[in-house]
Amino acid sequence: MPQSTLRPVETIRTGTSEYDRFGPWIDEVRGPDDVPRLFRGHALDLDAARLVLKVPRSIARRDATPDMDLYDHLLVLGAESLTVLSRTAPDRRTTPYGAGYAEQTVPLHEIAVVHDVVDLLHGRLTIRTTRGSAVTVDYNGSARAHVTRLVGALRDAASAAPPSTVGALLADAGRAAVTDGATRDLGRDDQALEADFREVAGVGARLAVWAAHGRRRLVPRGTGWDGLVHRLAHSLSPATLQGAVLAGGAGALEVFGRREQVTRGTTPVVSSSRLVVPLGTLTRLDVGADPRYEGTVVVGLHTTAVTTTLVVPEDSAAARLVAGVTGTSGVARAR
Known part of the structure; x- marks a missing residue:
């Protein structure tokens, strides 16, 4: 009698259940099923976790x-760390059950920057630490x-x-602002x-809200022939400094803006960006003229291993x- 090729009933039911619930949305994990x-x-200790999210694959x-x-991805927020499990294999047909994923753990006290960006339906969450490591999670916007x-x-x-001296x-x-x-x-x-x-x-x-500015058309710096070439290029594809809202409270600086601070061309910009910098991680703050464009300055937010820059009108x-x-020196350092 030929051997049966049917899979066990439990395997079919479990697979179909996950398949039936699959969609572009991110779901909260509340129980083992x-x-x-x-x-x-x-x-995974669901009882000890503060929040557990599962991020679907980007497929139709x-x-x-x-x-x-x-x-x-499976994102597990615990009391002291964030654990990110990420699929590494193409799919189950080439991966044994229980394998095929990588694990990253981020201690919460080492978080230096959290950056969440959505451009149309493409979302990306990036977490950088004071040690220089980074975790990136792509998701449906x-x-x-x-x-x-x-x-x-x-x-x-x-x-x-508590905030650092600079923070x-x-x-x-x-x-005060x-x-x-x-x-x-x-x-x-x-x-x-x-x-x-x-x-x-x-x-x-x-x-x-600590400060805010709207979008502005930019003029490239430069003199002589190089300056002329840059200005001609920008007349065809103008540069725009996108707007931003700088806000603070609860021990962090938050910046609401666009995916790119400076854009080229005339295509409408519809992206959305949220940047979070804990004030306790700041070691230095500096500001200087933007070498590319007139009327703008570049602000540097420095932690032990991560530097984040903001471009704002001067x-x-x-x-x-x-x-x-920063005062007249243009630099503030933690003491």
């Missing part, structure tokens, strides 16, 4: 099959609500430590940035905020 099959070999529903591993929740939890955990100076300057009309300079094209801020501030983030509230911290 919610854990994707690929990651069930990991020692019609291309998914019941025997595939359908989730790219339509599922940003759960990522926003995770970013808020990471901010709260990473900001639990305290920046926080003092920010609180708060006014009711801080976002009036955003302009019609950047009202979405204020909406991004209000969405986060409305969930108990205790944020206040006559903006953001530039005045940083100037108040």
Whole structure:
């Protein structure tokens, strides 16, 4: 009698269940049955976890099959660390059960930067540490609500430590700069940035706007022949400094802006960026003229192993905020 080729009933039911629930959305894992099959070999304590999210693969529903591993990441936020499990193999047809994923662990007190960017339907969450390591998670932008929740939890955990000397100076300057009309300079094209801020501030983030500026057309620096060439090139493909909202509170600086701070061309920009820098990690803050464009300055936010730069108009509230911290030297260092 020929040997049966049917799979066990339990395997079919489990696979079909994960397959039936598959979609572009990010789901919260609440029980063992919610854990994707690929990651069930990991020692996961759901009772001790603060938040567990599963991130699906970026494939169309019609291309998914019941025997595939359908989730790219499992994000496990614990009391002291974030664990990221990431699929490494093409799919289950070439990977034994329980294998095929990598593990990264980020201690929450080492988080230096959290950056969440969505451009149309492409989302990317990046977490950088004071040791120089980084974790990146790509996701469908339509599922940003759960990522926003995770970013808020990471901010709260990473900001639990008191601010550094530079962080305290920046926080003092920010609180002194708060006014009711801080976002009036955003302009019609950047009202979405204020909406991004209000969405986060409305969930108990205790944020206040420290500075804001709208988008501006940029003029390249340079003299002589090189300057002429640059200006001619920019007349065909103009450069624009995108708007931004700088906010602070709960031990962190948050910047709401676009994926790229400076863009070229005339295509409408619809991306959204949220940058979080815990004030306790700042070791140095500096500001200097932008070597590329007139009327702009570059702000450097330095931690032990990570430098984040912001480009802002030299006559903006953001530039005045940083100037108040760095003083005439243009540099503020932790002592």
